Amino acid sequence: MSRRTEEIPQNDHDPTGTAQGEPDGDRPDGLAKPAVATAEGPVAAADGPGSDRQRPARSWEAVRHLLVRLHFYAGVLVAPFLLVAALTGLAYTFTPQLDQLLYGDQLRVERVGDAPRPLAEQIAAARAAYPEGTVASVVTPPDPEDTTRVVLAVPELGEKQRTVFVDPYTAEVRGELTTWFGSTPLTTWLDDLHRNLNLGETGRLYSEVAASWLGVTVLGGLVLWLGRSRGQRAKSARGALLPDRKARGVRRTRSWHAATGVWLALALLFLSATGLTWSNYAGERFGRLLDAVNGTAPALDTALPGAEAPVEDHSDHAGHGGGEATADADPADFDAALTAARDAGLGGTVVVTPAADAASAWTVAQNDNVWPVHYDRVAVDASSGEITSRTYWADHPALSKLSKLGVQGHMGVLFGVVNQIVLGLVALGLTTVIVWGYRMWWQRRPTRDDRRALVGRAPERGAWRRLPLPVLVLGIPAVIALGWALPVLGVTLAGFLVVDVVAGAVRRHRTA
Known part of the structure; x- marks a missing residue:
């Protein structure tokens, strides 16, 4: 057995990464290429020309190896987008207090x-x-x-x-x-700044990249951390939820990175899902889903009885004052519409919007975004004070409610200050997880005098060749479907694969 193989720590329960200063930097798992039969099958000691290397047998362990490589590349390449999203989201979370100051x-x-x-x-x-x-x-x-x-x-x-x-x-x-x-x-x-870096529609791609990969990165990290197979610590809840303070070097950093990620997982998955609902491309797919399952909010009929040209109200943003009236309405009609709405039970803050034309009613909409929310709306004939139509928040489809509440929670207003504090902690936690991830990459660098580098190398390639057939049969269609539902994720994943193939070809050429 080679000197490098002898120096492998035998009691390490996590096969990813070596401690800073350990001798091997060829592979990020810290292991030399085995010269003996492994769980994946017999492998020769060298990859060079003339070797009699035999393809390893298919193994479920290859799924883990593939996840390690995917998690690594997502962390290295997508983490900058996530870091920007976390910091800009942290600033946006406390805009109510900043507004009061300014x-x-x-x-x-x-x-x-x-x-x-x-x-x-x-x-x-x-x-x-x-x-x-x-x-x-x-x-x-x-x-x-x-x-x-x-x-x-x-x-x-x-x-x-x-x-x-x-x-x-x-x-x-x-x-x-x-x-x-x-x-x-x-x-x-x-x-x-949070949505598009103040770059308009082009800049929105950054936030969609972040939202698309955030969920994938979190789920992959959970599988890798909770699915560890070595060491008793991995089998306990304490080992999953708390960092290993006895560890040193990269293992200590990894334990803080992973344990913090476990605590943040649900919140990060929530932010990923809700952020995608109003993104450019995935949001359009989500809109199609709502239409297909009748999950959109009910429209308020603003046509006055007997009017020839009924007008539907599409002003979900009416509460923000986006109307385009052509002439000022009688100010007294605002009081009439408000009185009618109050009598109909609309309490709290409301938005009174004038009629679009003579054939349409006024609209009064509740605009209370703090739990419990109030989003009832009424159409009012201001001349008579009669309620001509009404939509109730309780009658919204479940998907419409979840979407609306998810957006308010993502923006930090659903539960008031508590919502803001939680989002602030999540943003700070995500920032530290990213910093620890890059620190691990640096700690895994080769440190031998004859083999130095600034950062560690990527996990081994080719794990997909050893995947069990059921994983390939079910996984490939699932990835294609996910790429269709999340187009930016699909395109960037394809880009990662192209870069990986090119890098592998270049490396083989240099080796030859």
């Missing part, structure tokens, strides 16, 4: 009495200060110390709006901001 004068007021002024007075004050554009919607204060938001559609702003903030008790205008679907300039900027 825009507190516009957002908050001192409560004076119990009864706010009529909406007509508040709208009149906003229009006197800012006569440009038309009133697209009015958002009532979420809390007694919040301002009323009069949202103006201004053609020069494009898809953005001008939101005027009015003291509900005095009808005093507190200021205005250019908003996007109700978000302040800071929140809009951080939202774009």
Whole structure:
């Protein structure tokens, strides 16, 4: 047996990685190529020309080897995207507090009495200060110390709006901001940074790459860590959930990396799934699924009785003031629509949107995103105060509810401050897991005088050739289906395979 083989630690329960300073760096599992029969079958000691190497027998252990290689490449190549997503998401999570610091004068007021002024007075004050554009919607204060938001559609702003903030008790205008679907300039900027790095539609590919591979990386890491076969520690819950403090070098780093990943797994899978629902390509596939199973939110019929041209309301974002009214509605009609909605049971903060035309009703929609959420909507004939149509949150299909709640949880608003704290901890945890992953790569570098490198080498190639036939028969169609459902994942995986094949060909050429 060679010197390198003799130096292999025999009591290591994890076959991936060597401790810093160990002699072998050829393989990231720290093992020299075996010159004896292994679980995969007889293997010759050399790969060079003239060797009588025999193909190893198919083995379930090859599944683990393939996962190790996939997890390694995903960690090295996709981790930068995940790191950016974690840090930008961490910044976005605390936008409510940042908004209060920057825009507190516009957002908050001192409560004076119990009864706010009529909406007509508040709208009149906003229009006197800012006569440009038309009133697209009015958002009532979420809390007694919040301002009323009069949202103006201004053609020069494009898809953005001008939101005027009015003291509900005095009808005093507190200021205005250019908003996007109700978000302040800071929140809009951080939202774009997290979604597309402020690069527009092209930049959205980064976040979809991160969301697509996050789930794959987490699941692969769980299988590798929980499926370890060596050592009693691997068989205990404590060994899976807590790092091994007795370990040293790369094994210690790996135990912190893996144990932290186990604790974060459910949250990371949730963020991956919810992030994909509104991504470019996977989100479009998800929309098709909702349509196919009738899982979309019910539409509110805004056609007035007897109208010739019924109009469906598609304003799921109506709560953010994205309307495009062509002329200002009578401010008194806002109070009439609000009174009718309150009488119909719509409590909390609501968004009052004027009718699109004479044949359509006004809409009043609850906009309470904190659990328990309230998303009932009514269509109101402002002239008579009659409710012409209504949709209930309780009647939304299950998939529609899960999608809506998942988005709110992903944004950190569903459970208030608790939601923010959890997301902040998850973002910090993911950051540390990524840093530990790169540290392991560095720790596995060769350190012998005659064989040095900056980082460790990738896991061995060719594990797919040793996969059991059932895995190939079921796995290939499953990967193709996953690539169709998550197109960015499929394309990048194909790219990894091409790079891997080219790298293998170059290495064989150099060896020959």
